[in-house]
Amino acid sequence: MRISLNWLKELVDITLSPAALADALTMAGFEVEDIEDRSQWADGVVVGYVTERQPHPNSDKLSLCTVDIGAGEPSSIVCGAANVKADSYVAVATVGTHLPIPDLKIKPREVRGVLSAGMICSLAELGLAKESAGIHIFSESDLSVGSDARPLLGLDDVVLDVTSTANRADALSLVGIAREVAAITGAELKMPIAPAVTPQSSTSTVAVKLSDEKAGPIYIATVLAGVKIGPSPTWLQQRLQAAGTRPINNVVDITNYVLLEWGQPLHAFDGDRLAAAANSASYELGVRYGKDGEALLTLDSQERSLKPESLVITANDQPVALAGVMGGEATEVIDSTTTVTLEAAYFDAAVIRKSARSQGLRTEASARYERGVNPAELGLACDRAVHLMTTLASAQVVSQVTARTPVGEITPTRTLDLGLSRVHAILGPVTNLGESPVPLPAAQVKTVLETLGCEVAASSDEVWQVTVPPFRYRDLEREIDLIEEVARIYGYNHFANTLPQAAAGGELSPEAALSQKLRQTCRGAGLTELIHYSLTKPTSPDQVVLANPLFPEYSALRTDLIDGLVKAYKFNLEQGNGPLNGFEIGRIFQLVDGEPQESEVVGGIMGGDARQGKWVTSDRPQPLTWFEAKGVLEAIFQRLGLAVDYRSDSDDQRLHPGRTASLWVRGRLRLGTFGQLHPQLCQAQDLPDEVYVFQLNWSALVTCLASGRRKAVKFQPYSTFPASDRDIAFYAPVTVTVADLEKAMAKAGGKLLNSVTLFDEYQGESVPDGQRSLAFRLVYRALDRTLTDDDVEPVHQKVRAALEKQFKVALRS
Known part of the structure; x- marks a missing residue:
């Protein structure tokens, strides 16, 4: 809000400089x-009196003016107005x-062969209007020629652009700011109270x-007659312009x-x-909601279709204004x-x-x-x-009608208990009342509250x-609000700086440390962190x-992260940025037995060929395979130190x-889901065929x-001795997963078995129905010696026996 200091000084005595205020x-x-x-806008602008105006000898549109500016000799000024x-x-x-x-410096210059010494100004040139049709002519008579023109133009003023917080509705007014200035400085407050209205009838x-x-x-409806419409007095116009x-x-x-x-x-x-x-x-003025099919032409010459949530003012049930937002053109003052x-x-x-949102309209009135x-x-x-209208527009008050509902009869009052010990405990001592910090005196606390308009009584x-x-009814609701007001008005800089008596080193909670590590790990795996709105379109009963949604497309809370990640992937492609590999940590919401439940999950998406130049592959894309995508996820799990099992799923x-x-x-705690997007979904969204997503349960x-x-990290030494590898091939039922086979081999192989790697799979001719041929390479290694066949062979045979016994495999080698 723009605050004119000249106007503000009429409400409160200000002795501070504008910068100090x-x-x-x-x-x-x-x-x-x-x-x-x-005042800097027109420093050097004076009142001049045009004694003579003649046509310019060399131009039809210019005038040659003789102007008395109180400098002895009159000035000759060329004017185009x-x-x-x-x-x-x-x-x-x-x-x-x-x-x-x-940004103009006035210099003597020739205009069409005639010397012009000065410039007759318009309001636009003085910074008081965006456009001006001509020069500004003072309406006053008998002005002092050569005197400073700024007081007449309202330029002997300083304007502060003040921003108030959302909870301070009272500060959107000069009276509200004046109350604050009076409380801060202790100056006298002079409220602009007008005489009560006295109707004639x-x-x-x-x-x-x-x-x-x-x-x-x-x-309140006040009827005034004998109104004379005309320009407002200069002082009122200048305050509005400021x-x-x-x-x-x-x-x-x-x-x-x-x-x-x-x-108001x-x-x-x-x-x-x-x-x-x-x-x-x-007629009867009414306040009601709009009806379907009704329309109203507002003051901005826009015809607006009324909505059921639009509050309107009616005359004999005919809409004439949007209540609290904008009036109607048919009934405006002309x-x-x-x-x-x-x-x-x-x-x-x-x-x-x-109501304002239903019309896409926001005004100074609706904002308040x-x-x-x-x-x-x-x-x-x-x-x-009413007093100003009777004074400035010759109006006469004919009648006044006031209507109140039971809600309007209630005066908003609130009484709060404030403990002085609580004030001292929250704010601490002050440093401006002596050499050492002392508690804030009770009298000072009371004074601060009373300057804010509160009534203080000791119980x-x-x-x-x-x-x-x-x-201040909407703002001061609790004891802590009063304590905040005491600190705010007394001055935060007057309270002592104190440190906790028992200082202790801070640390992240286990959950925060895990969140930080997870983000670092995902970024290290090549995923970019994404953030999406929690609001989306309603598509499911869950x-x-x-x-009270802001927009229909943001009227429901998301139930997972996958939909948002898919939209982000598509948007990235449409913007020409290539495939998106990203992750997100966010909250999801669901209805469970009719009750909303909130949980946190980790989601991710990856796929496509992220390389910008494909000259190595002759411009043929090489999209991410399922195993490569799974490898990215496994790299994240490995860095976190988490062993994860994969089970087929189609839910x-x-x-x-x-x-x-x-x-x-x-084996029993479900962590989440990983998979490739369905081809039909990719086709519908115009996505590449190979796009993969995952969603993990944060609580798991x-x-x-x-x-x-905090577990200390233990170093595991690397073996300096060579490894010995063995291959094993067999027929296994297709229902048996490779993960189960690898787990069984790792258990049977014990400490000597260093790694198990699948390097071949085949289904087709010569393979029994319902089975597949698998080949694994097993690497054996010891930390303290080079293994011999006598060391490896018994362990390898144990692995073979475990596979035959547990999965009924048919060994081929």
Whole structure:
């Protein structure tokens, strides 16, 4: 929000410099993103008086003006604006002036053969408007020629661009910032309280009906007559411009002014046009939700189809405005308006948020309603606007109607218990009250809370009852919130720096250490870490569906990581980046017996030929095979120190039924799934044929690898003696897996058996039905000697016997 210091000084006495004030606000939690010193925009611009205007002798479109700038001799200035005229006061940039907005240095120069000494400025050249049709002519008379023009232009000001946190809805107003400045500096706060409205009549032609108890609990309709539409006074226009708001006319400008001052959105209807929309001189204003088939032309000249979640203002049940968002074009205030119906209402924050989102529209009004306005000060804001309209637009208050639902009758109040010992325990001692740190005095704590608008009453020596002001009702909810306010206003830099008495070295938890190691291992295996949204489209009854989704395509929580990884793989190909080898650690969600359950998993995807140049293979791709992909996964398991078994699986319809395996640890703990994407899925998604995915259960990994005790890594020496290898070939049933065979051979071979490698498989002629021919190479090695045939042969025969006994294999060699 843009804060004019000249405006702010009317609400609170400020003695700090702009930079010091910006620093104080930032330390208090209101970050000042920019300090705009507007006085630099027109340094050297003075008030000039055009005594004579003549056509330029060498141009039809230029004028030669004689301008008195109070320098003795009048200046001759060439001007190209069509509205320049004699006997008018103008803003003149004298020779030597630098205008930073257009980045222009004023120098004497010849224009079509005539010397021009200075420039008569437009508002755009002074930085006050994006575009200007002509020069700026002062409306005031009897100005002092040669005097500084900046006070007349509103450029004797500094504007702070202040950002407030989402929980501080009250800070979206000048009054809210003034309260903060008063609390920080201790300066006196001067609230812009206007006299209460005194209607001329106790009866009104306007009635109000609130159909939803929660959506619009308070509505004040004030009817004003005798309104004279015209430009706002200069001071009001300058304040709106400093805040970044374009002046329109006095009535609309007043509603915008009160919006910025009090943070309360208002809307002014043309009373006669409102009656025409209602088809009656007496009409009923209502607040209800939109109906299917209804439409409304809003002030931005857009016809909007109303949705069931769109909250609207109606006149005799005819929609005339989007409540809390934007008014309707058919009832807007125009130059011929003479009667105004002023709306001051309180709408529910969640309702306005949904309503604005349904129309894809967000305005200054909706932004404040969404954060939550203060209903307790609604009447003050309305009185302020009515007072300004009677003062600046000659309006007369005809009548005023206030409607409240039971929700609107409730004044938002809250009383919290605050323990002084709790304040000291959380904040610690302060350093600015003596040579050594001392606890924050109770009187200072009370003073801080009272400057924030709280009422403090002592219920005991150590516990206070603090009543929260209505404008902080949404923010101050617990004792810790009050303690935070004490620290924030007193100054975080005043509290002592203390270290824990018993310092101990920190370390990662077993789960965090495992997560870190897993990420390092996956990256070392050539996989890139990916991060996806947890939200997706609803496609299964097992999904957890959001009650209030932001978009339909993000209305449910994901049930696994595989779908997101496949989409990422496809997107990578479409962007011309080649195949994607990546992994992700994330949470998934499912409904189990109607209850949502959350778990963490590890997913990955790989495949395709990642090489960019394929000249070695004559541009023929060599995609990743199933065994190569399995090797990548096994390399990860080996680095983690995890022994995994593979079992055939076909439960997931997205995976190839013959190239999918379930992963098991210790024979009974399921770790996850690994497999190739089904060819039909690859064809539908326009993916390569060989794409592989895996998904691992994080809880299983934690169970196996994240123990509380840190195990020291033991070095296992390499054998310096040569190995002795033996080959073994046999017929085995196809139902027997190679993993089971290797496990049996490793157990029978004992410590001498160094490795078992499958190097041949054959099915076809000369092989019995239901069997396959397998050949393994067994490598034997000892740590302390060179093995002889006498050492190897007994062990090898033991392996052969184990295979015959356990799997009924038919040995061939």
